[in-house]
Each structure stands twice: as structure tokens, then as C-alpha cells.
Amino acid sequence: MRKVDMLRGTFFIACAALTSCATPWHGPKTVQNASGQTVCARHQTPLKTEVAYVKLWQCRLEAEHYARIRERFPNPMPAFFHTERSRDYPDRITVTYCELCAHDYEVAAAD
Ligand SMILES: [Zn+2]
Numbered sequence: 001m002r003k004v005d006m007l008r009g010t011f012f013i014a015c016a017a018l019t020s021c022a023t024p025w026h027g028p029k030t031v032q033n034a035s036g037q038t039v040c041a042r043h044q045t046p047l048k049t050e051v052a053y054v055k056l057w058q059c060r061l062e063a064e065h066y067a068r069i070r071e072r073f074p075n076p077m078p079a080f081f082h083t084e085r086s087r088d089y090p091d092r093i094t095v096t097y098c099e100l101c102a103h104d105y106e107v108a109a110a111d
């Protein structure tokens with residue numbers, strides 16, 4: 001294989017990897033594993049349900065940049081929820097999400 005062909009191949013793989021990372025998630029959000037448990041379709045891990053806090057009856061629009069990142073993952077932590085109650089997030093609610101989707105979202109959003 002010529003060196004130019006190898007470089008083209010490497011460039012193509014790098015472009016494909018970057019494109020796949022930025023593609024919105026189109027598959028199912030959850031699947032059943034072999035034991036019948038509902039798990040994240042991407043990570044094959046059980047979903048976590050926990051208490052979170054939000055300000056109900058307030059319309060908020062997530063910045064497009066973060067909304068697009070959130071679309072890449074089937075089960076990220078929902079936008080505008082916090083795990084601790086505060087003045088800005090007083091209302092208790094439960095949320096279900098995948099810890100790995102939430103982690104991957106945080107890493108991508110920090111870039
Ligand atoms: Zn996940």
C-alpha cells in the first residue's frame with residue numbers, strides 16, 4: 001500500500017469517527033437485556049431513577065449547542081434539573097437517565 005493511500009485511509013477514518021460522534025441518536029432509547037431488564041440502548045447499562053429538582057411552571061429553552069450535544073445520547077440527564085434543591089430549583093421530581101450517557105454528555109459539553 002502506498003503511503004498516500006494509507007494517509008487517505010487514516011484521514012477517512014478520522015473524519016468518520018468525528019462524524020459519528022456528532023450524529024444524533026436515532027435508535028431506540030432503551031432495550032431489554034437477556035434477563036429482561038430495561039437498559040440504555042447505547043451503553044447496555046441499567047437506567048437510574050433518582051430525585052432531582054426543577055422550577056416547575058417555568059419555560060426554559062436550552063441553548064442549541066447543548067441541545068445538539070444532548071441529542072447524541074439516548075438517556076442523558078434531562079436539561080434544567082439539578083440533584084440538589086436550591087432557590088432556583090425548588091420543586092422535587094424524579095428523573096430517569098443513564099449514568100454513562102450523563103457522563104458522556106458532560107464530557108462533550110465541556111469541550
Ligand atoms: Zn447510556
